[in-house]
Amino acid sequence: MDTLKVQLGPLDIDFRGTTVNVTPHMLDALDRIRAALITVAQLRATTSYKGLAAATGGAYSVRGFGKALDAITIDCRDRNEPSLASLVVHSGGDKEVGDGFRGNAKGERDLCYAQWAL
Known part of the structure; x- marks a missing residue:
């Protein structure tokens, strides 16, 4: 597995104007989150927050992924x-990204599918 570009400590989330503190727990979880999401990209699919929680061994609760996904975005x-x-x-009817996502989610998904094509 490749090494994460983020490190322990404060991480500026410039697209939100906030800072996330990358803790040892988050850093460990980010490895699992990245690996799970690369698999999702290779399958040309999406996953729900619940599916990501299951795929990462409960690294975060369904409602607790926001800051970790911000850190994943910075790492990417x-x-x-x-x-x-x-x-x-969301696992509900809309199948849309959470409110915290900035940018064109569909366009980013297509780029993910191309980046990690099998």
């Missing part, structure tokens, strides 16, 4: 990759 940006966070959608 630092790698010049599309945002893997675009693959995480």
Whole structure:
């Protein structure tokens, strides 16, 4: 597995104007989140927050992924990759990304599918 570009400590989320504190727990979870989302991209699919929670061994609760997905987005940006966070959608009827996602989710998904095509 490739090394995450994010490190422990404060991480500026410039697209939101906030900071996330990357803790040891989050850093460990980010490895699992990234691996799970790359698999989702390879399948040309999306996953729900509930599915991501299950795929990562309960790294975060269904409603607790926001800051971790922000960190994943920054990690992807630092790698010049599309945002893997675009693959995480509500499990309800709308199948849309959460309110915190910034950008064109469908466009990012298409780029993820191309980036990690099998």
